[in-house]
Amino acid sequence: MFDRRLIENWDWILLLLLMLLAAISIANLYSATYPIRDMGGSQIFVKQIYWYMIGFSIFLLMTTFNYYKLLQLAYPVYFVSIALLILVLIIGKTTSGSQRWLAVGPISIQPSEFAKISIVLVLAKFFGEGDRYQEYGLREILLPLILIGLPAVLILKQPDLGTTLHLTAAALSILIFVRLNWKSVAILAVPTICMSPLVWFILKDYQKARILIFLNPDMDPLGAGYHINQSKIAIGSGQFWGKGFLNGTQTRLQFLPEQHTDFAFSVLAEEWGFFISIILLLVYLFLVLWGLNIAKDAKNRFGSLLAVGFVAIAFWQVITNVGMVTGLLPVVGIPLVLFSYGGSSIISTMAAMGLLMNISMRRFMFSNGAGLPER
Amino acid sequence: MRISNFDPVSVGIFNRQIRNATLFVLVLFSILVIRLWFLQIVKGPIYRAKSEHNRLRLQDITPVRGMIMDRNGNVLIANRPSYDLFVIPEDVQDRARLLQDLERLAGLDPESARQKLNASATVPFRPVCLKKDMSRDMLAIVEMYKYNLPGVVIKVEPGRHYVYGNFAFHLLGYLGEISEAELDRGQYPDSKSGDMIGKSGVESRWQTSLSGMRGGEQIEVDAEGRKIRTISIRLPGSGSNVCLTLDQHLQMTAENAMIGKKGAIVALDPNTGEVLALVSSPSVDPNLFVCGTNRTIWKEIAQSKDFPLQNRALTGQYPPASVFKIIVALAGLEEGRIDPRETVFCPGYFFLGNHRYRCWKKHGHGRVDLHRALVESCDVYFYRMGKRLGVDRIARYAKKLGLGGKTGFDVGHEKEGLIPTKSWKLKRLGVPWQEGETVSTSIGQSFTLVTPIQMATMISAVFNGGVIYRPQATKWVGKSEAEKDYEFSPEIIRKTGIEQDHLEIVKKALIGVVNERGGTGSMTRFNDFTVAGKTGTAQVIGLKKDESGKRNYIPVHYKDHAWFVAVAPVENPRIALAILVEHGGHGGSTAAPIAKELIEAYLHRQ
Incomplete structure (x- = not known):
């Protein structure tokens, strides 16, 4: 039986924000992939439209059940995603040196994207059952740490x-x-910092090189260092109003690496300038704050923590990606959430957003109302 | 499971945490906004200027390719500077005029230059090489007019220097521009289009080690594309050197001996499989390939009837002729079908049914045992023994001794040759085996085909106690002998398991070939040590001798191929040889003297 209040509480603002992001993303991808159109790299923005259509369907699907049910599903979902991560290491597709993709028929999925959701689920379950007034101690968070590790x-x-x-x-x-x-924070932080030099000796030379380049892109002047310089030129040259749609010279001449994925934001900043870049950042900020608001209004700890976790996923992705392309953070290869091209990322994020909507819709309900019968 | 709604106390704590999180989010977002403001508003005009004419370029620095040396450290292929003419398409103001100027000043073909420029439109500001290794005159002219030729860049890159010209061309190989197909296949992931890679021989086999690691620099250029300063640089890692098992002096002697002849020579260390010399004649001057292959020259080479590009030592397939008698002798002894004391009367011919098979000696050898039959290379004896054994038994021993199959040589592509069997013929030709074919097989004719390197491996095995080693030409690969990434070690392909007594009988006969009266290989005789060998004269075409048994005039390409295989010194084998001279006539008179020269060159020098 469907409760009428669910429709009344439909969160239009959340939906609007997502549709806004989808529209900007698709328009930007059209421009970002414009120069490689003739070389078979063509219809990336069309594929993105399909991904978004699938994404919105999943979004809707995620609102149809009461999110309390996930309490039971948290561990099964978690272990399935762990199994997929193991599977990808065994039979995954290797592209440019890393094994991240599972080929399922014609499409490839990236299990690590779904692992992010499942870790939020188990942590929300772990910390979300019952009230809690004190801080957590070290012994209590041992299991969560293993679940993350x-x-x-x-x-x-x-x-x-x-x-x-x-x-x-x-x-x-x-x-x-x-x-x-504080005790557990200290106990966690101090040994980690002390142990890290030891780990250095276990690593192979190429792994060390990767980490050094990660920390300092200038060590790789022909790779990351060059990319960052080109990205900064692209962003900076956009100035206030931008060079106009399809007019970004950095983009046109393909000076930007990965301009439809990791460096998609640079394309936007070059063509639309500071003005639209800030608006995009405000959309993200609003999405994050709205998510926190949903967390605040949720009627139980589990829902709140779920919302906090999903918001955290989106938030950190925005900070690291924009930080990276503007040269504030090392190049880590993280796409911009709901903006860069990528099926797995869009689908998993839209699933998370669907659950956020789910929590938002049921914010005024009591758990024993529409949820599970109390046992 | 219990889910409860928040109680008020908990809500208070929770709301405080939400407030903290909100604050944290606002702070981080502000940092991003400030950063964007800094890049786009404060520094915006500077970045806009930089993007107008993108001033950052990536430029490759080609690493120095490794050297190739012989076993004693003599450098065979080194490097010398090559002045290459590049054009950066985006910096060219008037393309048609530039090509016109280059044609007038430096004689550059405008049509092929235009093609090259059009083909490389994918990466912006990527220099396109129009001419590799310019002559001094051309360099001087281009340098002089460079300021009127915007977009033209001259780069000094390491080029190949062939110290001894066409020395060991087939083994060492040559360089050529990487092809689209090779790029697609991705076997050289570090290569880009325009790179020179090894196309054959050692250059190709050790391409990855020789080529080293590409370096590069990020540079800032002015509006004309001239470099203003280096922003950052990664120095190239020079390529590893390759030291071969080849002996430069022996190889040189062998090549000189083959001048004007077609054919191949393979010299091995019979106890390890190390290749001491590997010659295929005629050869090509690799300097022709240095400047990028010229189409007309290439065509001329590739279409020549002498097939100079073919490595005959590995892919030349010839009938083994009388050398094959070694196999038949060993097969007969091992199978118990030949008693070394048994004698056969050779009247100069052999009848099978009513078909008459000739012995090469028209009037016959008279009464011969196994020893004499090998020494004098009596055909009739082996016709008879071959018939007794049957073709399949012969084939088994031929295969065991490495004939009719790839030897596994580490540098370059080999052909298999062919050792016929009854089932092979039925399957391949659809007709059953004829006994007459067994007869001609037993003197190494009919369908049988072998390559020179197989013959060298085979004769090595006879003298090293019956072991087939994989022939290898690489001694070590690395920065120096102290810092090697790869080192030679002898590799046993198989132990034939042939009884030492039987090998001794054959060895004794092969010593006789060179050292006894009437032996066919007497021209290889030395006084101070013993050489053993076997001659072979392979029929190219079933020539009928006229009744007098004389061959009058025979055109060169119908003349027989001359074979000679040899080992020296017998007491302590150090060199095994297989020599083939195409259309050389008799093995004993054409190939054996070459063997003498080579053994002299290798053993007397040391």
Whole structure:
């Protein structure tokens, strides 16, 4: 039975923000892939439209059930995603040196994208059952740390440093949100910092080189260093009003690497300038704040923590990607959420946003109302 | 499972955390906004200027390709500077005029230049090479007029220097521009179009090690594309050197011996499989390929009837002729079908049914045992023994000794040759095997085909106790002998398991070939040590001798191929040879003297 209040509480603002992002993303991809159209790289923006259509369908699907049910599904979903991460290491497709993709018929999926959602699910379940007034101690967060560590290590093995850091950042945000006591923060931080030099000796030479370049792109003057310089030129040369749609010279001449994925924001900044770049950032900011608002209004801890986790995923992606293309952060290869091209990322993010909507719609309901019968 | 709604106390804590998170989010977003404001508003005009004419370029720095040396460290292929003419298409103001100027000043073909420029429109500001290795005159003229030729860049890059000209061309190989197909296949992931890569021989086999690691620099250029300063640089890693097992002196002697002849020579260390010399004649001067292959010259070479590009030592397939008698002798002994004391009367011919098979000696050898039959290369003896054994048994021993199959040589592509069997013929030609074919097979004719390198491996095995080694030409690869990435080690392909007594009988006979009266290889005789060998004269075409048994006038391309295989010194084998001279006539008179020269060159020098 469908409750009428669900429709009344439909979160139009969230939906509007998402559609706005989809529209900007598709228009920008049209421009970003314009120069490679003749070389078979053509219809990327069309594919993005399809991905968004699938994404919005999944978004709707995610609102049709009561999110409490996920409490039971959290661990199964988590272990399926771990299994997929193991599978990708065994039979995954290797592209440019890392094994990230699982080929399913004609399409490739990236299990690490879905791992992000599943880690939020298990952490929300772990911390979300029942009230809590004190901070958490070290012994209590041992299991969550293992739950985070498992997918992190598997993704690192692909190797995909960017996604590993992103997943860890989103997961740790939940831990910090539920509050850890100072003792456990210290106990976690101090050994990690002390141990890290030891890890250095275990790494192989090429891995060391990768990390050094990650920390300092100038060490790779022909790769990351060059890309960052070109990206900064692209963004800076946009000035206030931009060079106009399809008029970005950096984009046209393909000075930007990965201009439809990791560096998509640079294309926007070059062609539309400071004005639209700021508006895009404001859309993201609004989405994040709206998400936090949903977390605040949720009627139980589980829903709140789910919302916080999903917001954290989107938030860190915006910060690291824009930070990277503007030269504030090292080049890590993280796409901009809901903006860069990428099917797995759009679908998993839209699923997360669908759940956010789900939480938002049920904000005035009592758990024993529409949810599970109380046991 | 219990889900409860928040209680008020918990809500208070929660709301405080939400407030903290909001604050945190606002701070980080502000940083991004400030950064964008800084880049786009404060520094905007500077970046806009930079983007107008993008001033940052990536430029490759070609690493120095490794050297190739012989076993004693003599440099065979080194490097010398090559002055290459490049054009950066985006910096050219008037393309038609530039091509016109280049044709007038430097004689550059405008049509092929236009094609090259059009083909490389994918990456912006990527220099396109129009002429590799300019002559001094051309360089001087281009340098002089460079300021009137916007877009033209001259780069000094390491080019190949062939110290001894066409020395060991087939083994060393040559360089050529990487083809689209090779790029697509992705076997050289570090290569870009326009790169020179090894196309054959050692240059191709060790391409990845020789080529080194590409370097590059990020530079800032002015509006005409001239470099103002280097922003950052990655120095190239020079390529590894390759040291071969080849002996430069021996190889040189062998090549000189083959001047004017067609054919191949393979010299091995019989106890390890190290290739000491590998010659295929005629050869090509690799300097022709240095400047990028000229189409007409290439056509001329590729279409020549002498097939100078073919490496005959590996891919030349010839009937083994009388050398094959070694196989038949060993097969007979091992199978117990030949008693070395048994004698056969050779009247100069052999009848099978009513078909008459000739012995090469018209009036016959008289009574011969195995030893004499090998020494004098009596055909009739082997006709008879071959018939007794049957073709399949012969084939088994031929295969065991490495004939009719790839030897596994590490540099370059080989042909297999062919050792016929009954089932092969039925399958391949659809007709059953004839006994007459067994007869001619037993003197190495009919369908049988082998390559010179197989013959060298085979004769090595006879003298090293029956072991087939993989022939290898690489001694080490690395920065220096102290810092090697790869080192030679002998590799046993198979132990034939032939009884030492049987090998001794054959060895003794092969010593006789060179050292006894009536032996066919007497021209290889030395006084201070013992050489063993076997001659072969391979019929190119089934010539009928006229009744007098004389061959009058025979055109060169119908003349027989001359074979000689040899090992020296027998007491302590150090060199095994297989020599083939196409249309050389008799093995004993054409190929054996070459063997003498080579053994002299290799053993007497040391």
